[in-house]
Amino acid sequence: MQFPKPVICVSACLNGQNVRYNGQTINDDFVRLLLKYCKPLNVCPEVSIGLGVPRDRILVYYANNQFRLFQPVTQKDVTDLMQHFAASFLSTLQGIDGFILKAKSPSCGVSGTKIYKDNMGSIFHSRGKGLFAAEVINTFGYLPVEDEGRLRDEDIRENFLIRIFTLARFREMLSNNISIQNLIQFHQENKYIMMTYNQGKLSQLGRIVAEYKKGTFEKTLNDYKTVFYTAFIRKPLQKQHVNTILHIFGYFSDKLNANEKKHFLHLLDQYREHKISRTVIIELLRNWAHRFNDTYLLSQKYLNPYPEELTV
């Protein structure tokens, strides 16, 4: 099966570059594996604003309703430099499918960054985002943005993978000279992914495609894009996956014997109780789709959302 390569903007220290304050890099097995299936675009905001390697540590502090970035040893406030860099760098990005940033960093941390009440870092305030990550989320709130720490959680990782590969498929389709037939095919193949994420948006997208009239493809495509990018913002709950799984199971229910059905429902209960991972059930549905040669289901990206080597 062919998969597109998601374009991922990544903290350079997670992609083998020795740009950390101490001149080191970060070795994260999953990020390293994932980036082999992506087109990475490295960024190190602290090096980009001229802090150099090695460098004295910087920190985030919160005062007068503002988050500021400060280097205690040099007494340099680098907030404006970082915000200018982030705005100008992010304005140049096109065709990005997601971000993987370094956890807990004062610049790149998506969550868990230590925030202080004072610029010397002596009084703890809370945990939050780094300043560059905050700009990323403000600008690209409709894209998946994660850090390597959060990606260790199976649910968060799955959600990230489904989103980046779905967005990459959409971006690749748009990069060709497409017709309404291509859009209809895309819509059909991604139906169960969209159903899982947002039933309302799936119906809206279905209406946009159905209401297409000759000569209005540009409008149809623009309307589709606008809704599509908002369809994946919320991570689906387990019950939304169960609903999709039951829909797909419905295709086989009259072809399976009583024991097979019982076994499936038992597995589904185990999934509901978090005793097994969803991939076990997806694998079973995929096997049945092959056994009954159901070409419609075999084309469904929900059953093959990303390369299986990434299931860890």
Ligand code: SF4
């Ligand atoms: S966390 Fe961000 S700023 Fe720090 S070294 Fe890595 S890429 Fe550079």
